[in-house]
Amino acid sequence: xxxxxxxxxxxTKVEKTSSLKGTLASVFFLGxxxxxxxxxxxxxxxxxx
Amino acid sequence: xxxxxxxxxWLFFGIGSLFVFLAVLGVGAFAQGNQPPSCLTxxxxxxxxxxxxxxxxxLVKTGDNEYQLNIVASAFSYTPNQVEIPKGAKxxxxxxxxxVIHGFEMAGTNVNMMVEPGYVSSFTQTFDKPGEYVILCxxxxxxxxxxxxAKVKVVE
Numbered sequence: 001x002x003x004x005x006x007x008x009x010x011x012t013k014v015e016k017t018s019s020l021k022g023t024l025a026s027v028f029f030l031g032x033x034x035x036x037x038x039x040x041x042x043x044x045x046x047x048x049x
Numbered sequence: 050x051x052x053x054x055x056x057x058x059w060l061f062f063g064i065g066s067l068f069v070f071l072a073v074l075g076v077g078a079f080a081q082g083n084q085p086p087s088c089l090t091x092x093x094x095x096x097x098x099x100x101x102x103x104x105x106x107x108l109v110k111t112g113d114n115e116y117q118l119n120i121v122a123s124a125f126s127y128t129p130n131q132v133e134i135p136k137g138a139k140x141x142x143x144x145x146x147x148x149v150i151h152g153f154e155m156a157g158t159n160v161n162m163m164v165e166p167g168y169v170s171s172f173t174q175t176f177d178k179p180g181e182y183v184i185l186c187x188x189x190x191x192x193x194x195x196x197x198x199a200k201v202k203v204v205e
Contacts, residue, residue: 024055031062048159049175 086162087170094166097121097147108132108140116140122151122164125193127184133202134176141173152187155201163188176203 077083097103102119106128109117118140121128134140144153144164151164155174162170186197 020053020055024059027059028062031059031066035066045159048157 086172087165087168090169090171091167092145092169094145094147097145100145102143103145108134111141114138118142120144120153120199121147122153122186122197123147124149124151124191125186125197127153127197127199130199131202132200133204136179136203136205137175137177139173139175141171144170149190150188151190151197152185154185154187156183156185158182161187179203179205 092100092103098121102109102117103121106119106121109119111117114135114137116134116138118132118134120142122144123146142153142160142162144151144162145168146164146166148166150166153162153164153170154160158174160172160174162172164170180203182201182203184199184201186194190197
């Protein structure tokens with residue numbers, strides 16, 4: 001028997017680019033947390049000068 | 050290369066903050082002259098007791114309202130371990146160690162130094178608030194590390 005696989009066209013699915021909204025939010029959440037802690041320690045330092 | 054818009058945003062943010070912090074560091078070091086407490090001044094750690102000013106450790110008046118506080122650190126004590134400083138005095142603290150690495154932290158102030166054998170650690174601080182400050186060793190130096198403390202009294 002002939003191979004039937006060749007006759008069926010293979011469909012390559014193009015994946016939709018995943019949403020990065022959550023990643024963006026968590027990156028900025030971490031970024032602002034780092035800046036907030038750095039600035040608070042800096043003001044503690046200035047207060048003790 | 051394709052890059053997601055959000056990816057560009059946080060890369061810009063991350064690299065941008067890197068440059069902001071580098072600028073802060075550069076201004077502090079080169080424009081304001083900030084340096085580590087133990088910077089360039091050396092001392093023979095075996096001859097600390099014979100080297101001035103550490104042969105007579107203590108508070109020395111150097112000018113109008115300006116003082117020098119010379120302290121010798123050794124396992125597990127500071128010499129002297131009780132100092133009285135007049136309120137408002139600008140004190141340059143010099144610390145040297147005779148043996149291992151010690152810490153020198155005045156709790157509640159910005160005075161916080163590592164004291165390495167061979168180097169003199171210095172920090173200048175103005176004491177505006179009267180009260181009692183505890184000096185403690187914050188570098189593990191041996192079995193008696195937790196007992197290594199001293200006191201500074203800022204009096205009117």
